[in-house]
Amino acid sequence: MHTRRKFIKIGSLGLGAAALTTGLANWVVGSASSKNSSNGSQSLAYGKKVATYCEVCFWKCAGWAYVTPNGQIQKIIGNDDDPQCNGRLCPRGTGGVGMFSDPDRLKTPLIRVTKDGEQTYREATWDEALNFIATKMKEIREKHGPESMALFNHGSSGKYFTHLLNAFGSNNVAAPSFAQCRGPRDTGFELTFGESVSSPEVTDIRDTRCLVLIGSHIGENMHNGQVQEMSEAIDKGAVIITVDPRLSTAASKSKYWLPIKPSTDLALLLAWIHVLIYDQRYNKAYVEKYAEGFKELKEHVKDYTPEWAYGITTIKPELIRNTAREMANAAPSVIIHPGRHTTWYGDDVQRSRAIAILNGLLGSWGNRGGIYFKEGIKVPEFPRPDYPKPAWSWQDTLNGRYPFAKEAVTNTVIEASIPAEGKKNVIKGWIVSGTNLIVSIPLKEELMKAMQSLDLLVVVDTMPMEITGYADVVLPECTYLERYDDLRATAHREPTLALRMPAVEPMYETKPAWWIAKQIGERLGLGSFFNYKDFKEVLEWQLNKIGSSLNEMERIGLKKFERKTALYIDPNDDFKFKTPSGKIQFNSKELQEAGFDAMPKYTSHPQPEDGFYRLIYGRAPMHTFSRTANNRNLVALMPENSVWVNPQIAELWGIKKDQYVWLKNQDGVVSNFSVKVRITERIRWDSVYIVHGFGHHHKPLTYAFGRGVNDTELVTHVATDPIMGGTGMRGNFVTFLTTQPKKEAKG
Amino acid sequence: MRYAMAIDTRKCVGCSDCVVACQTENNVPVGFCRDWVVEVVDGTYPNVSIELRSERCNHCNNSPCVRCCPTGASHFEDGGIVVVNHNKCIGCGACIESCPYDARYSHPEGYVDKCTFCIHRVRQGSDPACVSVCPTKCMYFGDLSDPNSKIVNVLKNRKHKSLAPEAGTQPQIFYLL
Numbered sequence: 001m002h003t004r005r006k007f008i009k010i011g012s013l014g015l016g017a018a019a020l021t022t023g024l025a026n027w028v029v030g031s032a033s034s035k036n037s038s039n040g041s042q043s044l045a046y047g048k049k050v051a052t053y054c055e056v057c058f059w060k061c062a063g064w065a066y067v068t069p070n071g072q073i074q075k076i077i078g079n080d081d082d083p084q085c086n087g088r089l090c091p092r093g094t095g096g097v098g099m100f101s102d103p104d105r106l107k108t109p110l111i112r113v114t115k116d117g118e119q120t121y122r123e124a125t126w127d128e129a130l131n132f133i134a135t136k137m138k139e140i141r142e143k144h145g146p147e148s149m150a151l152f153n154h155g156s157s158g159k160y161f162t163h164l165l166n167a168f169g170s171n172n173v174a175a176p177s178f179a180q181c182r183g184p185r186d187t188g189f190e191l192t193f194g195e196s197v198s199s200p201e202v203t204d205i206r207d208t209r210c211l212v213l214i215g216s217h218i219g220e221n222m223h224n225g226q227v228q229e230m231s232e233a234i235d236k237g238a239v240i241i242t243v244d245p246r247l248s249t250a251a252s253k254s255k256y257w258l259p260i261k262p263s264t265d266l267a268l269l270l271a272w273i274h275v276l277i278y279d280q281r282y283n284k285a286y287v288e289k290y291a292e293g294f295k296e297l298k299e300h301v302k303d304y305t306p307e308w309a310y311g312i313t314t315i316k317p318e319l320i321r322n323t324a325r326e327m328a329n330a331a332p333s334v335i336i337h338p339g340r341h342t343t344w345y346g347d348d349v350q351r352s353r354a355i356a357i358l359n360g361l362l363g364s365w366g367n368r369g370g371i372y373f374k375e376g377i378k379v380p381e382f383p384r385p386d387y388p389k390p391a392w393s394w395q396d397t398l399n400g401r402y403p404f405a406k407e408a409v410t411n412t413v414i415e416a417s418i419p420a421e422g423k424k425n426v427i428k429g430w431i432v433s434g435t436n437l438i439v440s441i442p443l444k445e446e447l448m449k450a451m452q453s454l455d456l457l458v459v460v461d462t463m464p465m466e467i468t469g470y471a472d473v474v475l476p477e478c479t480y481l482e483r484y485d486d487l488r489a490t491a492h493r494e495p496t497l498a499l500r501m502p503a504v505e506p507m508y509e510t511k512p513a514w515w516i517a518k519q520i521g522e523r524l525g526l527g528s529f530f531n532y533k534d535f536k537e538v539l540e541w542q543l544n545k546i547g548s549s550l551n552e553m554e555r556i557g558l559k560k561f562e563r564k565t566a567l568y569i570d571p572n573d574d575f576k577f578k579t580p581s582g583k584i585q586f587n588s589k590e591l592q593e594a595g596f597d598a599m600p601k602y603t604s605h606p607q608p609e610d611g612f613y614r615l616i617y618g619r620a621p622m623h624t625f626s627r628t629a630n631n632r633n634l635v636a637l638m639p640e641n642s643v644w645v646n647p648q649i650a651e652l653w654g655i656k657k658d659q660y661v662w663l664k665n666q667d668g669v670v671s672n673f674s675v676k677v678r679i680t681e682r683i684r685w686d687s688v689y690i691v692h693g694f695g696h697h698h699k700p701l702t703y704a705f706g707r708g709v710n711d712t713e714l715v716t717h718v719a720t721d722p723i724m725g726g727t728g729m730r731g732n733f734v735t736f737l738t739t740q741p742k743k744e745a746k747g
Numbered sequence: 748m749r750y751a752m753a754i755d756t757r758k759c760v761g762c763s764d765c766v767v768a769c770q771t772e773n774n775v776p777v778g779f780c781r782d783w784v785v786e787v788v789d790g791t792y793p794n795v796s797i798e799l800r801s802e803r804c805n806h807c808n809n810s811p812c813v814r815c816c817p818t819g820a821s822h823f824e825d826g827g828i829v830v831v832n833h834n835k836c837i838g839c840g841a842c843i844e845s846c847p848y849d850a851r852y853s854h855p856e857g858y859v860d861k862c863t864f865c866i867h868r869v870r871q872g873s874d875p876a877c878v879s880v881c882p883t884k885c886m887y888f889g890d891l892s893d894p895n896s897k898i899v900n901v902l903k904n905r906k907h908k909s910l911a912p913e914a915g916t917q918p919q920i921f922y923l924l
Contacts, residue, residue, distance in 0.1 A: 075771040077880070088882045091764040094771060219760030224882055231758045231883035249760045252797035259793040621762035632777050633770065637763045646792060681792045 006119040007469040008112065050503040051557035052076070053488045055156055055480035056092040056099065057624040058177070059200060059224050060488050061085035062496075062558040063093060065481055065503035073097045073481060073503055081558045083225070083492050084200055090222040091622045091634065098633030099462065099479045100507070104702050106464055106476035107508035121474065126511065126519070129473050134523030136456040136472075137168065140429045146170050147390045148428040149456075150413050154435040156485050156500075157460065157477060157513030161433050164517040166387040167529040172394050172416075172427060174408035176440040179725050185342040187404050187724045188352025191588050193365055194578025197338050198374060200492060205229035208369040210330030212241045212323075214265055214355065216339040217248040222621040223340070239330065241323050243268060246616065246644070246689050247682040256323050262614050262687055263345055263605040263730065264313040269354035270602055271309035272324045274301040276361050279321075281328035286363030290577065293587025293599075297357065300587075300599045312602070331362040333369025346719025346728035349404070350600035353588070357600070360584040365577075366569035375563050376491030380545045382538045384529050392425045402725035403594045409725035411443055417450035429456035433513065434477075438466035439626045439693070442715040442729050460516060463630060464700035476510045483512035484535040487542060495561040497546075499539070499553040514538075596723055605719075605731060607686075612666060612733035613649065614687040617711040626693040629704035640708035642678040644689040650679045653736055662737040663688075663709060667716045670741050671709040672697050688734060749891040750826040750864055751919040752878070753898050753907065754801055758885035761786055761799035765877035765886070772865060772876035779852050781862040782877055801877065801886065804829060804850040804862040805910065805918030812842035812851065820859075826890070827919065828866050833858040847914040864888070891919075 047069040053062045054076075062082035066074045076096050080087035089096075109129035110121035124132075140148050146169030151161050153175050162173050178186075186196035197203065205211060206229040218230050234240070234253060242251040243258045243265060251257040260268060276282040277298050287294055306317035327334050336358045342348050364370025394408040397416040402409055417427040430451075441447050451457060451470050459471035468474045481503045488498035506512070518530040532538050540550045548559055569575045576582035580590070592598040608614055622637040623629065643663065645655065655661065660674035673695050683689050694708030712729075719728035761784045769781050782803035789796050806829045813821045813829060820835035821842050831842075831851075836858035843851045843859060854860040865875035869888075873879065878886040889898035905923040912918070 074774075075768075085882075088880055088884075089764070090882055091762050091767045094764055094767040094880055097771065219762070219883075222762055222882070227760060227762070227882050228884070231760075231885065234758055247793075247795045247797065249797070249799070252795075252799075253757065253760075257793070621760060621764075622767075633767060636777050636780070637766060681788060681790060681795045682797070684792065 008119055008121055047071070051079075051499045051501055051554055052481060052503060053498045053500050054089060054093040054096055056096045056628065057222070058155070059084060060156075060490065060498070061089055061093055061224050062488065062498035063089055064557060065097075067503050071504055073100060076481075079498070079557045081556070081560060082498065083494055083496065084490070085224050086228060088224070088228065090224045090227070091637065092222065092624055092628055093224070095622075095631060095633030097481070098628075098631035100481045100504075102463065102630060102632065104464060104630055104700055105462055105479075105508065105510070106468070106474060107510070108476060109509065110471075110474040112472045124473075126509070129475060130516075130519045130523055133456070133458055133473055133520055137429060137520070137524060140455055141168070144426065144428050145391060146388075147172065147392050148426065149431070150174065150417070150427045150429070151431045151433065152176070152410065152413070152435055152437060153433040155433075156480065157433045159486055160514045160517035161431050161460070163529065164521050164526075165431070167384075167521060167526045168524060169388045169390055170393075171390055172408065172413055174394065174410040174413045176410050176435055176437070178407040179405075179409045179411055180343055180440055180442070180727055180729075181341050183343065183405070183407065183724050183726045184348030184721055185338045185340065185352045187406070188349045189338060189356050190406070191349070191404070191590055192353055192356035192360060192579075192585050197371065198491065200225050200490060201338065201340070202372050202374045203229075203335050203337060204369050204372045205335065206232045207333065208233055208238050208330070208335050209333040210239045210241065210327050210335070212243070212327060212334070212336045213250050213254075214243045214269075214337065214339060215344070216337050217244065217250050217618055218337075219249040219253075220621055221340065221619040239326050241326065245684040245687050246618075248618075256319065256326070258313075258315050258319060258323065259684060261312070261314045262616060262684070263607070266347065266351045266354055266600060267304070267309045267312040267602045268315060268320065269351065269358060270301055270304035270600065271306045271313075271320050272327070272358060273297070273354065273361065274304045275306060275321055275324035276328060276358070277301060279324070281325060282361040283331050283363035286332065287361060290575070291360055291584035291586055292581060293585060296587040297599060304602070312604070327358075327362055330369075332364050332367035334362050334364050335359070335370055336362070336364070343721070343726040344728050344730040345605045346721050346726075346731070347600075347603060348721050348726050348728060349723040350597065354600040357586055360586065365584070366575070368568055372493060372567050373565065374491035374493070375495050375565055377489050377495045377497050377546060377561050379487050379489045379497070379542050382532065382541055384531070397425055398725075402721075402723065404590075405724040410441060411446070411720070411727055412725060414441065414443065414446055414450045417453060418446065419453055428454060429458075430454055431458045431460065432467055432471075433460045436461075436465040436467050436626050438470075439710060439712055442712050442718050442727050444713070444716075460513060462510070463627070464698060465626070466696065466698045469698060475516055476508065477513055477516070478506035478510035482506040482510065484514070484539060485512070487539065493567060494563060496558055497548070497553070497561070498558045499550075501554060591723070594723075608733040609666070612735045614730070615663075615665070615711065615714055615732045615734045616687050616689045616730065617692045618689065620691040623691065623693050626696065626710075629693055629696055629707070630701045632703065635703055638691075640676065641691040641694040642676040642708070644678050644680050644683040646683050646685040647679050647681060649685055650677065653738070655679070655736065655738065659738070662741055663714055663734040664737050664741070665714045665716060666733045669714060669716050670737065671695065672713060673706050673709055674740070675709040748826040749919070750806065750828055750869065751889065751891045751898060751921065752864075752875075753887040753901050753921045753923055755885040755887075755901075755905075755923040756798050756800055757923065758883040759784075759799040759801060760883055762882065764880050764882060765801045768876040768880035769862070772868075773863070775860070776855055779854070779860070781850075781860065800922055802848065802850075802910070803877075803920065804846075805848055805916065805920045806862075806864060807919065808917035809915060811845035811847070811916060815841045815845045817841065824866060826869075828864045828869070829861075830863050830866060831859055831861060833860070847911045847916060848918070
């Protein structure tokens with residue numbers, strides 16, 4: 001491969017502050033060196049508590065950072081008033097201080113240089129790094145136009161760089177959270193109900209009588225509010241039905257666990273629809289009033305009987321009928337959960353459509369215990385000039401593909417960054433903020449090609465994630481505990497506003513993202529878009545406009561506002577859905593007109609060959625993707641992932657408990673590292689399971705390096721959803737190598 | 748007064764938030780813990796069940812650790828809370844050997860450490876850190892001698908068990924089934 005941008009291991013440079021070795025016992029949680037009282041119970045006199053909201057995952061729970069008088073963060077506790085956490089953070093939020101105290105953090109700006117023929121990074125001042133970026137961006141603007149700059153982002157910091165790029169003249173802003181995650185779900189629900197279930201999802205779990213989970217493992221995905229509400233629903237005796245080839249935690253708490261053959265979920269969903277319609281158990285009044293296309297749907301699912309689905313899904317017809325009846329009995333207080341990570345097999349919008357249609361048949365949308373209407377506070381935007389209109393954008397690179405992609409498709413932005421003859425609209429520069437593309441994007445070859453072709457690659461992160469090794473400039477961001485950030489104004493049952501302010505001063509040479517974006521902007525002559533001294537000024541201005549103040553928010557952390565609209569459908573109102581016709585779309589004309597199936601059809605997907613097992617991946621409650629694998633407050637709970645293997649398969653292979661094996665996929669790709677085997681009855685014989693986010697190969701992540709395997713390196717077969725561009729990643733199969741494979745020489 | 752804890756295994760998702768909250772509340776060195784989560788899998792696919800349990804010192808009525816402590820460092824506080832006085836502890840480890848629950852560890856600073864039911868919080872009227880952080884609210888902490896307490900109520904209405912009752916230690920952590 002052309003190595004213009006050679007991968008550089010940041011840690012090998014001996015940078016900045018003295019390298020901290022981290023013997024487990026030496027590293028004290030929260031880095032507080034407080035004296036224990038005589039009985040080992042803490043009696044720390046807390047200096048102050050500082051308002052924050054969490055950044056370890058996207059749920060963004062509001063909380064308080066407790067800071068000791070000597071300026072150390074001792075603990076982080078949820079804000080009691082926040083409906084997203086109710087005063088209870090999850091393990092990652094509670095251990096969020098580990099992001100701040102991580103000894104491997106990025107500490108100073110770095111610029112790629114060639115020294116004695118070798119590419120390396122040199123420490124740079126902020127001025128040097130920012131000037132370098134501004135110069136390169138100006139060159140790109142002159143040579144190719146401002147549209148040739150793109151942003152990949154995840155989390156709170158993305159907003160400032162989005163603003164920067166919009167001001168610069170580009171709206172090529174993409175996030176893996178769409179095409180690698182929730183995109184199919186959002187698209188499927190928008191096509192059916194006219195809107196998506198958003199984030200946090202508007203599922204009324206706490207009041208539901210029946211919760212159906214399809215591959216969604218609430219409790220292992222620690223989406224805090226949902227986990228709390230599922231627990232409440234268990235207390236209230238709700239029926240839980242879980243469809244999963246693995247006995248997930250949620251499945252173990254379910255009245256019905258349907259251990260489905262992977263890749264056949266759509267057959268089950270269609271059979272459920274069949275039973276509801278042909279046994280006349282759907283919500284007739286609701287369907288008549290709010291839905292259209294019922295007649296076509298009835299005809300469409302005529303042959304999708306439970307007996308038909310049995311042969312495909314391995315779920316007994318009786319169980320399919322019984323579970324459909326449970327849903328009908330609970331209707332409309334029933335939720336067929338839309339899930340979140342839904343990029344599985346490439347027909348994911350259609351599967352999400354089937355889930356949406358089921359919800360529609362049962363009348364859950366807009367009813368108590370089903371799906372509620374969110375309401376949020378509109379925070380006014382700080383005054384700025386109008387953004388220039390880009391000459392082209394990511395939509396223009398699709399060439400007619402993925403017509404229902406409402407957000408930029410990461411994979412096509414990557415593709416647009418690979419130059420080719422006669423190709424117009426080529427992207428030449430990237431800013432990557434808070435997303436480790438090396439782990440989150442499955443199409444590695446294209447990703448590498450694109451990165452080698454860029455004129456500028458800037459990475460902004462708190463940690464030396466793999467992606468930083470490919471950057472021309474690495475900018476060290478301070479963690480969420482060290483900065484002001486945008487107000488959290490997520491919509492929920494109640495409108496709320498949450499403040500994040502610095503608990504402590506930024507460590508090392510790190511800076512907040514708002515500052516970085518403003519500095520680059522000013523160097524590009526875009527100062528009028530950043531017309532404030534610091535972000536406090538922006539917050540003060542915004543809060544004053546909505547009848548609060550920074551002073552008040554610092555005191556309460558979270559402010560609730562009164563709801564102005566109804567939480568559920570008022571049956572006396574003439575309620576209209578946000579679809580073109582105002583009705584729920586069972587039979588989608590939009591899809592039909594674009595040349596897709598108007599109603600979901602079952603198609604079979606490839607199955608593993610002999611000796612191969614479907615690779616299923618998921619979450620663990622103490623980790624968020626790959627970003628917590630180095631967090632010392634969390635790693636002791638789960639230092640590495642393991643591969644779950646059914647005992648019968650383990651016996652067949654002669655694999656013993658805790659043995660380390662390498663995984664090889666259908667395309668001959670072998671995992672970078674070996675992984676410990678967990679022999680368990682919790683997994684089907686035709687599948688293996690690993691938790692996503694491990695197997696880091698970047699040595700500067702001194703703890704995470706080499707622990708476990710990275711599922712995405714084994715995802716070389718991607719089934720792209722033609723409707724919105726989602727990358728289906730569950731069609732990969734692995735086998736075991738019990739001895740270390742010889743490393744093949746790489747060209 | 749008799750403090751005790753009831754933990755609902757039907758609600759616990761095994762997230763280990765109790766462990767992290769304990770560590771940050773009590774400054775437990777990473778690599779050690781005063782509480783931990785156990786997963787017990789039973790059966791054969793697809794007839795499988797899981798029990799998830801957050802475990803810790805059982806603050807036993809009949810505590811072998813208190814009995815065997817040569818210096819009196821391990822002792823009872825009000826409400827039956829078993830506590831180690833770090834200043835009196837010589838780190839001999841007899842208590843670690845005697846505990847049927849493996850609830851104690853040697854702190855790097857030379858003394859033996861374990862769960863205190865967050866006595867510093869309880870004395871101020873708060874729940875232990877693990878109880879107050881639990882996202883599933885699966886833990887109940889309270890006074891068994893108070894007939895109106897939530898814990899007495901759940902123990903009255905729910906089938907429950909304690910761990911290793913055959914050891915005769917009269918443990919005070921109960922698991923709701």
